[in-house]
Amino acid sequence: MGTNIMDIMIVDDHPLFREGLKTIISRDQHFAVCAEAGSGGEGIALARTNRPDIVLVDISMPDKSGIQMIRELKDELPQTRFVIISMHSEADYIIEAFRAGATAYIIKESAAGQLIKGLHTVAKGNIFLDGALSQEVVFKLLQTKDDADDGQNDPYSTLTPREQEVMRMLAEGLTAKGMAEQLFISPKTVENHRTNLMKKLGLKNSVELVRYAARLGLINIETWAI
Template structure:
């Protein structure tokens, strides 16, 4: 049984070795107790429903459910659980998405050994935490600003369902609809329907247009976008 005198934590990350590293850091502070860990988003949700933890450490890149969507679902269904994102991504777009989805903290994996405990302590007190040069004031201003600033198509992007947004991101990363179906545990026909719907909503005619659009909105890494452009793929 969880110790009621300690703050309970679940860890959702698909890398077992990194989970072990997080656990070793957390165990340095007796105020926290790890009550469960999961390697994907669906298992993470099951743990959250079972333990109703005070804090959840969530990676963005999970093999099934995107960590941003998991954060949003936790905020809606378990609002008392505060999410701290622990991710390899440090781009402002990922940080903005995380806080918009309901995260209280954002820790970059490279600096987890130095910033994790401080982040957990800060979030446990009800404050926002970001382990970079970006101040909490900037984080709050990000939350009050539009989620994305693109070339006039943010409104169209907002019409996509969460699943369509997820399919769009995977398409932009180069996955086929069959690969997306396998990754998201849906049928190929359902994946193709999502693709057709999002292309229609965004008025896009080809995968090339989709990749360009995703790059402008920051949905895919700019470095990958540049590499593809130089290779003549975009």
């Protein structure tokens, strides 16, 4: 490829969404899709082979999260920029993505209008944050960046994206069966995630979990009768 064209790899487990991204990218002559993958593991293998300039990656995937994928690749591919495209707009996901090594965060529903702008921004070596994100999320992101050096002292930062999802649902009062249906996993897997996250956070029961989630700003404690 010509020197002015940047190679992009897409990693997302939804084929139709990948097609949509390719259509958007094809409209700009500065970028071209060189590879695509439907899972984190496949994405890692293809990234090592193709060494793309930019990787567009979802957070939630069946085998390995986009954040885990970035952590594994960032040292091997120091010239590659990682752009998260996710349905999640919560501050903790965004913070974790940037800590892992992402250079941009775009919300899926605004990808049509934000993707090209984000690609040009990271191509110049800059950070890009989706304009659709609320000021509250941005403020929390900046505040967390100032208050924590690398997040290693915060137990919440040790949770995987899936464990964070389960934690939110637990705090909101969902049953294991309800969570399993929403996350397309078994109730037994939900219970395993619950056990792991409670251990990591040092919590003993659901009441402590709800209060912990409220302190993080994940839920409104006033809506609960504890």
